[in-house]
Amino acid sequence: MEREVMEFDVIIVGAGPAGLAAACRLRQLAKDAGCELSVAVLEKGAEIGAHILSGALLDTTALSELFPDWKERGAPVTTAVTKEKVCLLTSAKHAITVPSPFVPPSMHNHDSYVISAGDLCRWLGEQAEALGVDIFPGFAAQSLALDEEGHVKGVVTGDMGLDANEVPRDDFEPGIQLEAPLTLFAEGSRGHLGKQLIKRFALDHQRDAQHYAIGFKELWEVPAEQHRPGEITHASGWPLNGRASGGSFLYHGADRQVMVGLIVDLDYRNPHLSPFDEFQRMKHHPLFAKVLEGGTRLAYGARSITKGGLNSLPKQTFPGGMLIGCDAGTLDFSRIKGIHMAMKSGMLAAESAFEALRHEQAPARQQPTTTDIEQRFKASWAYEALSKTRSFGPALHRMGTLMGGGWNLFDQWTRGRILPTLHDRVPDYQRLRFARDCTPFAYPAPDGKLSFDRTSSVYLANTQHDERQPCHLKLTDPQVPVRVNLPLFDEPAQRYCPAGVYEIITTDDGPAFQINPANCIHCKTCDIKDPSRNITWTPPEGGSGPNYPNM
Template identity: 50%
Template sequence: MSEIEREAMEYDVVIVGAGPAGLSAAIRLKQLDPDLEVVVLEKGSEVGAHILSGAVLDPAGLDRLIPDWKDKGAPITVPVKEDNFYILGHGGRIRLPNWLMPPLMNNHGNYIVSMGNVCRWMAEQAEALGVEIFPGMSCSELVYGEDGALKGVVAGEFGREPDGTPGPAYEPGMELHGKFVFLSEGVRGSLSKEVIAKFGLDAECDVPKFGLGMKEIWEVKPENHNEGEVTHTMGWPLGVANTGGSFIYHLDNNQVYVGLIVDLNYKNPYLFPYMEFQRFKHHRHVAKLLEGGKRIAYGARAVTKGGFQSIPKVAFPGGALLGCSAGLVNLPRVKGNHNAMHSGIEAAEAAVEAIKAGRSGDTLEAYDAALRAGPVGQDLKPVRNVAPFNGRFGLLGGLSLGGLDMWIQSIFKVSLFGTLKHGKTDAQATEKKYAHAPIDYPKPDGKLSFDRLTNVSFSMTNHEESQPCHLRLEDPSVPVMENLPHYAEPAQRYCPAGVYEIVEEAGKPARFVINFQNCVHCKTCDIKDPAQNITWVPPQGGDGPNYPNM
């Protein structure tokens, strides 16, 4: 427990993160017991400010949580009308016929949405039930009880100096205690990392795997817009050795979501994911869509893709991991929001039963079991080998074997391959620079493609500069002494916001500079750094991107 004296507030359940998982848990808790005291703490300036997702929403989780969501005015109004899959080459494309795709890939009945706006609406539903929601409240520390169980969090700490000491306007924040604490921080949350390590929650699971997703919102010419169209591509510009893929979703009002996910298991330290995304937009079919349009927003975040075998134990003494904190994205479907909602529902139901039985602070074993055996497990098990196949055999081998495995499981409910292992972490997959050649990327033209700093301005990111840097180096010498000579310091390239740079001046040693003000909270650095020397922690509350419609 912290040595700083703080006031404490008591709740039944404390939820960290106002994403689809945390808000679903809050709503379900109050549905089951209106008398429960439930609080949701959100680090963004408002609910939805830090939410970034494709997104095509499978409404299964919302159907279960709020069956009359249409009548309640949910901002879910653009059904998928057309589903396209392509393999891109440098100058052309090959369409994969829909009948060839496994049934689970069908987007019939799904909706193109802004998950930021969906979460804002969900927050309204939660508050109507009596849930307290506090945006702008980063959770900087966990609080444990004398028995070692998680007891609460420290939230709302402000005013530390850059060296970490309390400044003249320091506010220590408060301790918020709960009978249970739910961590729904999203991908690679710092508090989730701590409890996974403390309680050994990953002792029996495979390593986690991730991708970096980058997204722009475009307003296109009306003649180029086709509301309800969903397109996914693989191949160019990543090629056959590097895996990932693009998405193009036609929302309403002539808006199109354009994005690229680059799997972070790539080997070449010279690969520049952001520039791969910018290059993608110059493919003739994509350029034709965007011609005459304008980009109106940009953002990036890491995406979990380890699948079923990478899920850690999600219940521990006093708390639970929800949503992307547990890694619940279905990789081939490019969907995780429905599973996040299911996880919130399952955790809430287990917590209510435990509270009624007087088992406050217990381990919610029922939640862990329900997550694996229920809708989430049923969604993730059939696709569990797609990421390992991609990692071993690249695009073509992964596509063929992964597709075959999904088809077999759709018919016979069993895999001929069992459950494959991922092997290396994404950090370990990075090879030294001597085995690779630098990649020459075209200069952004300012019309279809843009430099990083210009695009970051379209994420409306802001950080108070007088606070401590929230990107912490375990050893400050590693970037220049180890990563630069052996890996050409890949942080300069894997960061989609230009946070990290090597400054070399005549007559002076190279310097590693962290421009934390640019950070869009994607957490790629925490994942991909080959030395695992960078730890991402939340900045003070309200700082970071301010996404309007992501």
């Protein structure tokens, strides 16, 4: 197929915090050096911020490094944390506030801000465009462009106008091939291309298996008397105790808005678990209900979280490019913070890329080397933060909330210098036990006031897909869901998916596996948790998916 080819000096895949910070830093360096540098950013969402979802608390360290005058520039970072607490939910009705001395240092947030990550990315996009970056929203990088040696030379965007059988319709438009000496991949957690790159170049050699969680978030508008701007709460225990590891949060933002969410680690063992229903159940706890009652739910979303930390961090460079941000796994899970880490990752990659391009003496457009990104990262505060908390996740996985929390508290008090490094080398999908060996859970019906069903929730995610396009959720073997997953695991996809994409339906020929791709909110959980490794998430047509207003 004939494709249009566009050439740039650097291509960045993904307009999240990492990608936009990298783009801004590249153009800043070029401006300071008085040289030209063309930078293109591809974003699969319909607009910048459309697919961005995070809690979110922002540590402004990286933002201040990138734009020291961010306040004067009008960054949407205005609600400082004024009060914080950590609670242990001991039952459906009771909670214990953990005394501050017993809260791990990484969980203190007195210098952070309650923000909308989507709004921050929209603002970063404005800064990038002002610096001369070309941003292309609605263009999904579908595949890698490789040279004769198998090195990355860019990406190919997805074709538009294919029917369900991948036959061109009358409105067909072929994707565009974008080429550059360097391509930075900033797709976020469980990036479609990042996953391929890790495998192709063995970037995870001698690393622990990567680990993930699914994070749920709802945005509520609450009565004024229940709103306390800047107050934040983190909690663990109920409803997950004995079922999974994870935790919950409640953040009071501006304009009578609060953010409520639940994080469920995807190493859970019982295939009957429904993370979505655990989240709905959680909101009935008095800790949350007293804030949410009488309020209005404005938005809903869910997203995978890459949480393996330093032990699981892959090599970040390969011939022709780099992995940055959550595509690599730079989130500091001990702080439940990834934005500032992703931004710093992008900025370091930009500095490495700029030096490589600037000093490359080979013929034009030949790929330069970027070997110094690893050294830059290890010399940064981002690496130091991940190094101090490298055992955080494994401790919780292996010992549970109380024992693991005690381990982490002592480990952080001693700055990671006394206790040995813990590892968790078992991938999350291998943790599931057979359904026959596990107790099913009975979840209460939603009340429509604090708890809701999947259908009404997906509606609030504003997700849209042209239903004529090919299904973007690919099955390696279409028979596996019914032949293997259903008898062994009661097909967990119908419960771990937060959007009702997967169903087991009854037909004249027996049970059948039905995929509803139009519901997909691009969380990637199916790509992570399917016990048969049979589902591959791929990008649908550019612009498809959720359209979060300010998540």
